[in-house]
Amino acid sequence: MLDAPHDPSLFDPGAITPQEALARLTPIFAQALAALRDTPGFAADLLDMALRDDGAARIWARWGAGHFANPAQVEAGLAEYRSALLAGEAAGDVSAETIRSVTAGLSSAAPALRAEPPNAQTARALLAPGQGSAQQHAALQALTLLLGHLREARQDPMQLLREVTP
Amino acid sequence: MRPALLLLSLAGCAPLAMVLDPPLGQLARWHDTPALAAEQPVITPCPDANPACPQLHARRAEACMAMAARAPGAACPGSAARPMLDCAAQAYAAARRTNPHPAMAAGQAQALICAANLSDNTHSVVLAREALRAAQASLSPLLRARAQALLDQTQGTTP
Numbered sequence: 001m002l003d004a005p006h007d008p009s010l011f012d013p014g015a016i017t018p019q020e021a022l023a024r025l026t027p028i029f030a031q032a033l034a035a036l037r038d039t040p041g042f043a044a045d046l047l048d049m050a051l052r053d054d055g056a057a058r059i060w061a062r063w064g065a066g067h068f069a070n071p072a073q074v075e076a077g078l079a080e081y082r083s084a085l086l087a088g089e090a091a092g093d094v095s096a097e098t099i100r101s102v103t104a105g106l107s108s109a110a111p112a113l114r115a116e117p118p119n120a121q122t123a124r125a126l127l128a129p130g131q132g133s134a135q136q137h138a139a140l141q142a143l144t145l146l147l148g149h150l151r152e153a154r155q156d157p158m159q160l161l162r163e164v165t166p
Numbered sequence: 167m168r169p170a171l172l173l174l175s176l177a178g179c180a181p182l183a184m185v186l187d188p189p190l191g192q193l194a195r196w197h198d199t200p201a202l203a204a205e206q207p208v209i210t211p212c213p214d215a216n217p218a219c220p221q222l223h224a225r226r227a228e229a230c231m232a233m234a235a236r237a238p239g240a241a242c243p244g245s246a247a248r249p250m251l252d253c254a255a256q257a258y259a260a261a262r263r264t265n266p267h268p269a270m271a272a273g274q275a276q277a278l279i280c281a282a283n284l285s286d287n288t289h290s291v292v293l294a295r296e297a298l299r300a301a302q303a304s305l306s307p308l309l310r311a312r313a314q315a316l317l318d319q320t321q322g323t324t325p
Contacts, residue, residue: 008269014241018283041245041284048244051237
C-alpha cells in the first residue's frame with residue numbers, strides 16, 4: 001500500500017468559467033437577475049444550473065419568485081442564454097486558423113467533401129440568437145456540439161474525414 | 167516496525183494498525199472504502215515524515231475535488247460545493263508539501279479558482295493570488311490564464 005506510488009488524478013478544467021458566463025449574460029436574464037449580479041457566487045450558480053438538463057426548473061426554484069414572471073420566462077431566458085454560451089464556445093473553436101487548415105485539408109478530399117471556403121463571420125452570425133432559420137441554427141448547433149465532443153475525446157476531425165474519404 | 171504494521175493492516179488487522187500507527191490505519195481503511203476519503207478529515211497529528219500522510223492528503227484532496235460536482239462543460243461548481251472546494255484546496259496544499267507533482271498543483275489551482283468565484287471580493291483576491299501561485303507550478307497555461315484573469319478582475323473591483 002505504501003510502496004505503491006499514488007498516481008495523481010488530473011481533473012478536467014471544464015470549458016466555461018463563471019466569469020465567461022457572466023460576460024455572456026443575455027437580455028432576459030440580465031434584466032431579471034440584475035439585482036443578484038454582484039452577489040458572491042451568482043455567476044457560478046447560474047452557470048451550474050444553466051448547463052444542467054433541468055436548468056429551467058432549478059433556476060425557477062432558486063430565483064423564480066420576485067425575479068421572473070413565470071416559468072415560461074425562465075425557459076425563454078435559458079434558451080437565449082444557452083445559445084449565447086454555445087456561440088461563445090463556437091467562437092473559440094471556429095478560429096480563422098482552424099477554418100484555413102480545414103479548408104486546405106479538404107481541398108484534396110473527395111469532391112463531395114469539398115466546399116466553398118466557409119466564412120467565420122457568417123458562421124458566428126448564424127449561431128447568434130435570432131439570426132438564421134431554425135434549420136440553419138439546428139445544423140450549426142449540431143456541428144458545434146460535434147466539434148466540442150471531438151475536442152473532449154481528443155479526436156482529430158481531419159483523421160476521421162480521411163477515414164471516410166475514398 | 168513499519169513492515170510489520172503493513173502486514174497487520176493487510177491481514178485485516180486495521181484496528182491494531184490504527185492503534186500503533188494511526189495514519190497507516192486510516193490509509194488502510196480508505197484503501198478498503200475509498201468513499202471515506204471525502205467524509206473523514208486526515209487524522210491528526212499526521213507528520214509529513216510518515217509515509218502514509220502524503221498519500222492521505224492526496225487522496226483526501228482528490229476525493230473532495232471529485233465531490234465538488236460540476237455541470238457538464240462548466241469549469242466550476244455552484245455554491246453548494248463550497249465546503250468540498252475548501253476541503254480540496256487545504257488537502258492539496260498539505261499534499262504539495264511533499265509531493266511536487268504538477269497534477270497536485272493543478273488540482274489546488276482549480277479548487278482555489280472555483281472557491282474565489284464563490285467568494286466576496288476581499289476573499290476572492292486572496293484566493294486568486296494563491297491560485298496563481300499554484301497554477302504557475304501546475305505547468306498549465308489554461309489555469310495560469312484563468313487565475314490571472316480572476317486576479318485582474320478582483321483587484322479591479324476591490325476598493
